[in-house]
Every structure is written in C-alpha cells, then in structure tokens.
Amino acid sequence: MALCTNYKTRKLKDQLVSLWIRFMVLLVVALPLIIAFSLFYKSWLILGHSSLSELLFSSVWRPLAGKFGFFPFIISSVWVTFIGLMLTAPICLLSAIFLTYYGSRHLLRFMQPVIDILAGIPSVIYGVWGILVIVPAVGKYLAPMFGYESSGFSIMAGGIVLSVMLIPFVLNILIEIFRTVHHDLFDASLSLGATKWQTIKHVVLRKSFAGIVSAFGLGLSRAFGETIAVLMVVGNVVGVPENLFQPGYPLPALIANNYGEMLSIPMFDSALMFAALLLMVVVVVFNIISRRTIIYLESKH
Amino acid sequence: MWWRKLEEKIVYLLMVISVASLVILLLAVLISIFVKGTPYLSWEMVSQTPKGGYYFGREGGVLNAIVGSLYLSFGAVFLSLIFSLPLSLAMNIHLRARPKIVNRIRFVLDILWGIPSIVYGAFGFTIMIYLGIKASLLAGIITVGLFIMPIMVRGMDEVMKNVPVSLIESAISLGSTRMEVAFKVMVRQTIPGIVTAILLAFGRGIGDVASVLFTTGYTDNVPTSITQQTATLPLAVFFQLGSPIPEVQNRAYASALILTVIILIISIAVRFLSNKYYSNRH
Amino acid sequence: MEDTKISIQNLNLWFGKLKILNEINIEIPENKVTVILGPSGCGKTTLMRTMNRLVDLQGEARISGKIMLDGEDILNTKRDITLVRQKMGLLSQRPTTLPMSIFNNVAYGLRLKGIRGRKKLWPHVEKHLIEANLWDEVKDRLHDPASRLSIGQQQRLCLARGLAVNPEIILADEPTSALDPISAAVIENQFYKLKENYTIVLVTHIMRQARRIADNVVFMYLGDVIEQAPVDEFFNNPQHKMTREYLRGAFY
Numbered sequence: 100m101a102l103c104t105n106y107k108t109r110k111l112k113d114q115l116v117s118l119w120i121r122f123m124v125l126l127v128v129a130l131p132l133i134i135a136f137s138l139f140y141k142s143w144l145i146l147g148h149s150s151l152s153e154l155l156f157s158s159v160w161r162p163l164a165g166k167f168g169f170f171p172f173i174i175s176s177v178w179v180t181f182i183g184l185m186l187t188a189p190i191c192l193l194s195a196i197f198l199t200y201y202g203s204r205h206l207l208r209f210m211q212p213v214i215d216i217l218a219g220i221p222s223v224i225y226g227v228w229g230i231l232v233i234v235p236a237v238g239k240y241l242a243p244m245f246g247y248e249s250s251g252f253s254i255m256a257g258g259i260v261l262s263v264m265l266i267p268f269v270l271n272i273l274i275e276i277f278r279t280v281h282h283d284l285f286d287a288s289l290s291l292g293a294t295k296w297q298t299i300k301h302v303v304l305r306k307s308f309a310g311i312v313s314a315f316g317l318g319l320s321r322a323f324g325e326t327i328a329v330l331m332v333v334g335n336v337v338g339v340p341e342n343l344f345q346p347g348y349p350l351p352a353l354i355a356n357n358y359g360e361m362l363s364i365p366m367f368d369s370a371l372m373f374a375a376l377l378l379m380v381v382v383v384v385f386n387i388i389s390r391r392t393i394i395y396l397e398s399k400h
Numbered sequence: 401m402w403w404r405k406l407e408e409k410i411v412y413l414l415m416v417i418s419v420a421s422l423v424i425l426l427l428a429v430l431i432s433i434f435v436k437g438t439p440y441l442s443w444e445m446v447s448q449t450p451k452g453g454y455y456f457g458r459e460g461g462v463l464n465a466i467v468g469s470l471y472l473s474f475g476a477v478f479l480s481l482i483f484s485l486p487l488s489l490a491m492n493i494h495l496r497a498r499p500k501i502v503n504r505i506r507f508v509l510d511i512l513w514g515i516p517s518i519v520y521g522a523f524g525f526t527i528m529i530y531l532g533i534k535a536s537l538l539a540g541i542i543t544v545g546l547f548i549m550p551i552m553v554r555g556m557d558e559v560m561k562n563v564p565v566s567l568i569e570s571a572i573s574l575g576s577t578r579m580e581v582a583f584k585v586m587v588r589q590t591i592p593g594i595v596t597a598i599l600l601a602f603g604r605g606i607g608d609v610a611s612v613l614f615t616t617g618y619t620d621n622v623p624t625s626i627t628q629q630t631a632t633l634p635l636a637v638f639f640q641l642g643s644p645i646p647e648v649q650n651r652a653y654a655s656a657l658i659l660t661v662i663i664l665i666i667s668i669a670v671r672f673l674s675n676k677y678y679s680n681r682h
Numbered sequence: 683m684e685d686t687k688i689s690i691q692n693l694n695l696w697f698g699k700l701k702i703l704n705e706i707n708i709e710i711p712e713n714k715v716t717v718i719l720g721p722s723g724c725g726k727t728t729l730m731r732t733m734n735r736l737v738d739l740q741g742e743a744r745i746s747g748k749i750m751l752d753g754e755d756i757l758n759t760k761r762d763i764t765l766v767r768q769k770m771g772l773l774s775q776r777p778t779t780l781p782m783s784i785f786n787n788v789a790y791g792l793r794l795k796g797i798r799g800r801k802k803l804w805p806h807v808e809k810h811l812i813e814a815n816l817w818d819e820v821k822d823r824l825h826d827p828a829s830r831l832s833i834g835q836q837q838r839l840c841l842a843r844g845l846a847v848n849p850e851i852i853l854a855d856e857p858t859s860a861l862d863p864i865s866a867a868v869i870e871n872q873f874y875k876l877k878e879n880y881t882i883v884l885v886t887h888i889m890r891q892a893r894r895i896a897d898n899v900v901f902m903y904l905g906d907v908i909e910q911a912p913v914d915e916f917f918n919n920p921q922h923k924m925t926r927e928y929l930r931g932a933f934y
Binding site: 204281282283284285286287288289290291292293294297301302305306 | 742771774778781794840
C-alpha cells in the first residue's frame with residue numbers, strides 16, 4: 100500500500116513536470132514572436148504617422164516637429180558595422196587558419212583562454228578602452244594621416260572598437276567551420292604536390308566559402324546591435340557623416356541615449372520602438388540566414 | 401617557383417602577426433584598464449557609497465554599484481535557472497526521441513541569443529510599463545534574466561547532449577521516472593558543465609549595460625528591496641565616465657577595474673571547470 | 683630479379699608514447715602491385731601516410747629509420763617535400779573530390795606544376811581521364827562540379843587526378859571500400875593495367891582482393907611485419923603461424 104501511494108506521487112510529480120516543460124518550450128519558441136510583436140505594437144503609432152520609406156530614407160530628424168527620418172542613424176550603423184567587419188575579417192581568417200592548420204596543440208591550448216577572455220570582456224570595458232586609447236589615436240594620428248580634422252569621436256573609432264569585440268565571436272565560428280573540412284581532402288591535395296598554403300587557398304577556402312560568409316553574417320548581426328561600446332566612442336551627432344572621421348549616431352545608440360526620457364512625446368517613444376524593431380529585424384534576418392547555412396553545411400559534413 | 405615560396409612566407413608571417421595581435425589586443429585592453437583603475441582602487445572605493453550624488457559628489461566609493469550588480473546578477477541567474485535547467489533537461493530527456501523539435505528549440509534559442517541586449521532592454525521596458533512596475537531591481541532582474549536565458553540553456557544543452565542515450569535508457573529501465581533520471585542521473589553527470597553555463601551567463605549578465613539602462617534606474621544607495629532602483633557596475637562606469645569632475649571619472653575607472661577583475665575570475669573558473677570536466681570524461 | 687622501387691629499412695614510428703610501427707622492413711618492387719594486408723588498426727594506413735610524409739601533419743609523430751625511394755632517403759631529404767609527394771599518387775578510402783569542376787580536379791595538380799592555360803591542360807586532362815576509364819562518362823560535362831558524380835565515378839576521377847601529376851607510384855588505401863562492386867571491379871581492373879607503368883602499393887584488409895591483384899603481399903599485424911612473399915607463395919604456403927591463422931579467418 101505504501102509502495103502504491105509512493106508510486107502515485109512519483110507519477111503525479113512526473114506529470115506535473117511534463118506540464119511545466121510543455122509550458123516552457125512554448126514560451127521559449129514564442130518569445131521572439133512576443134518581443135517582435137510588442138515592439139511592432141508600440142511602433143504602430145509612428146507607422147501610421149509617416150510612411151515606411153520616409154522613415155527609412157529621410158534625413159530630417161526633428162522629433163519635436165514630428166519629423167522622424169532614420170536615414171542618418173541607419174547609415175551610421177551601416178558604416179560602423181562595415182568598418183568593424185572589414186578590420187576583423189583578415190585577422191579572424193588568418194588566425195583561424197593558423198590555429199587550425201599550422202599551430203601546435205599547445206598553441207591552441209594557450210590561445211583558447213585568450214579568445215575566451217576577449218569574448219567575456221563586457222562591452223562597457225571596451226568602451227572605456229576605446230575612449231582611453233582608440234579615440235585619441237584616431238584624433239591625433241589616423242585622421243591627420245588621411246588629411247582630416249577629427250576629435251577622434253568618430254565612425255572610425257566606433258568601427259575599430261567594434262572590430263576588436265567581433266574578433267573572438269567570429270574567430271570561434273571560423274575555427275568550427277574549418278574543422279568540418281575533412282582532412283582526407285587536405286591529404287589528397289598535398290599528395291598531388293600542393294603545399295599547405297596552396298591547399299588552404301584552393302581547397303579549404305573554396306570548400307568552406309559558404310561557411311565563412313555565414314560566419315561574417317553572424318558577425319554582422321552581432322555588430323549591428325552592439326550598443327554601449329560604440330555609443331561611447333562614436334560621437335552621437337545626428338547627421339549623415341561626410342567622412343569616416345566625423346561623428347556618427349548608430350541606431351542602438353539612438354535608443355540607448357533617448358529611451359525612457361521622452362515618454363512625454365508618444366510619437367517619439369513610438370519612433371524609438373520602431374528603431375528597436377528595425378534593429379531586431381535586421382539582426383534576426385541575418386542570423387537566420389547564416390545559421391541555416393551553417394546547419395546545412397554541417398549536416399552535409 | 402620563387403614567388404610561390406615568397407607568397408607562402410608572406411602569408412605565414414601575416415598569420416603569425418594575426419595570432420599575436422589577439423594576445424596584444426587582450427593585453428592592451430587589460431593593461432589600460434588596470435593602469436587607469438588601480439590608483440583609485442582603495443578601501444574607501446569598495447566600502448562606501450558615493451557622497452553628494454554619483455554624478456557630482458567628489459567623495460565616496462562605488463559600493464552601491466558592486467552590491468547592486470551582485471544582487472542583479474544573482475537574481476537574474478536564479479530567475480533564468482528556474483527556466484533554463486528544466487528546459488535543457490527536457491530537451492535531452494523527455495524530447496530526446498524527437499530530434500526535430502529539439503533542433504527547432506535550439507534554433508530559436510540561437511536566434512534569441514543573437515538579439516541585441518538593447519532590444520531586450522526596450523522589450524523589458526515595455527513589459528514594465530504594461531505591468532505597471534517602475535524602474536527597479538526587479539525589472540532589471542526580469543530583463544537580464546530573459547537576456548541570459550538562451551546563453552544558459554545552450555550551455556547546459558551542449559554538455560547534456562553528450563550524455564549517452566544508453567545511460568538514460570538504463571536508468572529508465574530500472575524504473576526511474578523521467579524526472580528522477582533528470583535530477584539523479586543527468587544533473588549529477590553534467591554538474592561541472594551546468595556550473596560553467598551558469599558562470600558564463602552570470603558574466604554576461606553582470607557586464608551588460610544596454611539591457612539595464614532603462615530598467616534598473618540608478619541610485620547612490622544600496623537597495624534594500626527588489627522594488628527599489630539600483631546601481632550596477634557597468635552603469636557606474638557608463639554614467640560616471642561622462643561626468644566633467646575628475647574624482648567622479650576616477651570612480652568610473654575603479655568600477656571598470658572591479659568589473660574586469662570579476663570577469664577575469666569567472667573566466668579562470670570556467671577554464672578550470674571545463675578542464676576538470678574534460679579530464680573526468682577521459 | 684626485379685628492381686626495388688621503395689625500400690623501407692628499420693622504420694619505427696611513435697605517436698606520443700604509443701608505438702605504432704615497429705622495425706618495419708619492406709621491399710617494394712618496381713612495376714608490380716604490392717598489397718599490404720592486415721586487420722584494421724595494424725598500422726597499414728600509418729605506414730602509407732609515412733611513405734608520402736603526410737604523417738608530418740600530425741605534430742606528435744616521431745620517426746626513426748629510412749624509406750629509400752630510388753636510392754634517396756625521403757625521410758631526410760633536402761628536396762622540397764611537395765616534389766616527393768608528387769611522385770606518389772594517393773587514392774584514399776573515400777573519394778576526395780576537390781570542391782571544383784571535373785576538369786579542374788584533374789588540372790589541379792598540373793597547374794601546381796606550372797602548366798597553365800586551358801589549351802595546354804586539355805590534352806593532359808583527356809589522356810588521364812581515359813587512363814582512369816572515366817572519359818566516356820564525363821566528356822560532355824567536364825565543367826560540372828565533381829560532387830555530382832556517383833561515388834564510383836568520383837573515385838576514378840581521383841585516380842585520374844592522381845595520374846595527372848605523373849607519379850611513379852600509386853598509393854591506394856582501401857580504395858574500393860566505399861564503392862559498389864561494379865565500380866570496385868573497374869578500379870581493380872585499372873590497377874592491373876596501370877602496373878605496366880607504375881609501381882602500385884595497395885592497403886587492404888580484404889584477402890580476396892589481395893589474391894586477385896597482388897604480385898607481392900606484405901602481412902602486418904599490430905605494427906609488425908609478419909611475413910612478405912610473392913602472392914602464390916603467401917596464400918599457398920605461408921611460412922608464419924600467424925599468417926596461417928589469419929588466412930583461416932582466425933582473427934580480424
């Protein structure tokens with residue numbers, strides 16, 4: 100009898116847990132939709148007020164006059180992201196190749212914590228470093244080198260800081276991708292008389308091309324949403340920058356600097372939510388495409 | 401043939417430079433934070449709250465931010481754990497026979513992981529207003545908890561999916577319910593991995609600004625209840641660095657150093673644990 | 683007496699502390715098929731990877747002894763190792779088509795040797811595809827990705843690709859294990875024809891395959907060479923007790 104009730108409570112517990120699990124699975128799967136929907140709901144007001152093309156392509160940003168053109172912010176985001184990726188790409192590619200194909204196991208064992216710590220450092224710390232090192236360097240040396248006058252707080256500084264933050268993120272993905280290239284293929288090329296580098300250039304890079312693009316796609320989506328570090332060094336001046344040594348004002352910085360303070364103007368509130376929605380859509384789209392590609396490649400492997 | 405050799409040498413050199421630059425960049429960041437922060441790190445700094453307002457007061461320390469950060473991160477980790485542990489257990493026990501569903505959940509989690517923290521911040525703020533909660537420790541815990549959840553689940557999932565099916569099946573065939581398998585077999589088997597995932601999530605949570613920027617508010621005091629506003633270390637860096645007063649800026653540098661040290665300790669702990677986990681399995 | 687192409691002398695190899703090859707001595711005659719036979723895990727593949735120095739890629743390998751190729755010790759050669767490797771075409775267990783077109787797969791090694799331009803490459807590509815008995819099947823679609831071919835066709839493409847760099851030796855590591863019986867027969871048949879011009883070393887654990895195409899057989903077990911003999915002698919009158927047991931199917 101005792102055994103029987105014991106069994107019953109165990110069974111009941113198990114069923115309760117199953118219910119809890121179902122609830123959670125549903126919640127997790129629905130969460131991105133919930134977030135997207137609530138942002139969409141909040142940006143409804145601005146979408147009714149201005150057309151989408153006006154929001155995306157107008158450069159007139161006068162919230163108090165009801166003019167919300169996001170173009171300066173979008174173009175700043177694009178520039179910062181672009182510079183970040185351009186600077187990070189060669190370092191990540193070369194390092195990933197070296198660590199996968201040239202370095203000894205000891206080197207990898209030494210480098211893994213280095214990469215992990217780079218990945219773990221909070222973005223506000225990169226921001227402080229950017230203010231201490233990168234901003235003065237850009238203002239004093241880099242900008243004059245190209246013949247520009249700059250305070251240092253600029254698109255360029257944002258891009259440089261961003262590129263450092265992207266390194267560990269992209270590098271880890273690239274190493275994973277190079278590992279999926281089968282070593283038989285490597286052997287085949289070598290035995291035809293290719294050197295290691297020729298093999299990498301003609302075979303490995305070609306074989307993993309889609310994966311490399313996806314890695315940078317994920318990097319792009321990470322870069323596009325990076326907020327604080329970029330905000331701290333980018334200058335935050337509204338306007339379409341004429342050159343890379345001028346200040347910019349990326350979308351995440353716009354949200355971070357203004358949100359919660361302008362609630363008295365509903366339209367402004369809604370505009371910022373629209374910015375968040377825009378950010379989310381770009382990030383998620385790039386994420387989905389890149390991840391799908393990587394999953395596809397891994398399943399083929 | 402000479403150009404082929406030259407190309408090879410140049411590329412090799414570039415690769416060595418790239419790898420070296422990783423180490424150099426890490427050192428550059430750490431050194432500048434340590435050099436700037438160490439002079440201002442004193443007993444007063446870690447034991448007192450700022451006097452006369454965090455933005456203008458020249459006296460006092462950053463105790464409010466240290467304690468606030470710890471409260472916030474522990475709270476968020478705890479909240480997230482309530483969801484993450486059962487979910488990752490379920491993915492690897494209850495749903496093991498249905499890999500399609502599990503892979504779909506993993507995919508959604510990866511998407512959630514990719515959403516920038518500023519979006520979580522905006523979302524958290526919307527929820528706050530909807531529920532009528534003011535900027536507070538509680539609102540921050542909810543937002544950060546959501547934001548670190550995918551990191552935690554994926555971390556745990558990564559170790560749990562390596563537990564062989566045979567182990568689970570044999571436990572079930574001995575008459576255990578699935579929940580007993582979960583806690584008596586799975587959790588025990590993967591505890592270092594679980595702790596690693598928790599630490600990583602903690603590190604992410606304690607360092608993030610964008611998710612707490614609108615949700616926790618900021619105060620000079622150490623919060624005494626979860627409905628009060630709170631300071632955090634990254635916010636202390638962010639806000640105080642913008643001050644025109646040098647003493648206040650110094651507090652920002654000290655906060656940055658403290659935060660960096662916390663992150664370094666977490667990194668070392670994670671490395672230690674994962675080495676241990678690795679050597680246990682082999 | 684036939685000429686010796688490769689002579690392996692007192693070869694030892696360790697991975698870390700683990701000894702994989704133990705005092706290997708093998709003579710590989712020119713223009714013959716030498717089959718290295720043995721159960722899996724006996725060191726056959728490692729031996730083959732040592733012969734074309736692919737083992738160099740595994741950082742922890744330690745080697746002693748000599749591998750003489752035409753009188754030159756390739757383990758201590760001053761020559762560019764890639765030139766040594768070009769002397770030996772490799773055919774591995776699974777076809778390893780490079781991620782490019784059929785044509786470019788065959789042209790890959792030629793381009794590395796400095797032959798450039800489609801016009802110059804064309805006759806070579808055709809010749810070697812014919813040699814590998816693949817030409818008729820692919821001549822109309824040379825610019826399709828190689829990955830679209832069937833597995834058997836891919837393996838023959840790998841053979842053509844290997845032949846294109848003009849090797850003197852073909853190293854084949856269980857080249858038919860992933861193939862259907864018909865493709866396998868085609869490959870075996872090609873070996874039989876190719877030995878007129880090439881020295882062939884074939885690693886396998888299939889006794890019947892050894893019997894079909896070998897001139898000489900080397901039997902290895904757990905890193906040791908147990909016995910080496912001409913094929914008839916090996917199968918009809920094995921000297922060693924372990925060989926007899928293996929031939930009876932006593933262990934794998």
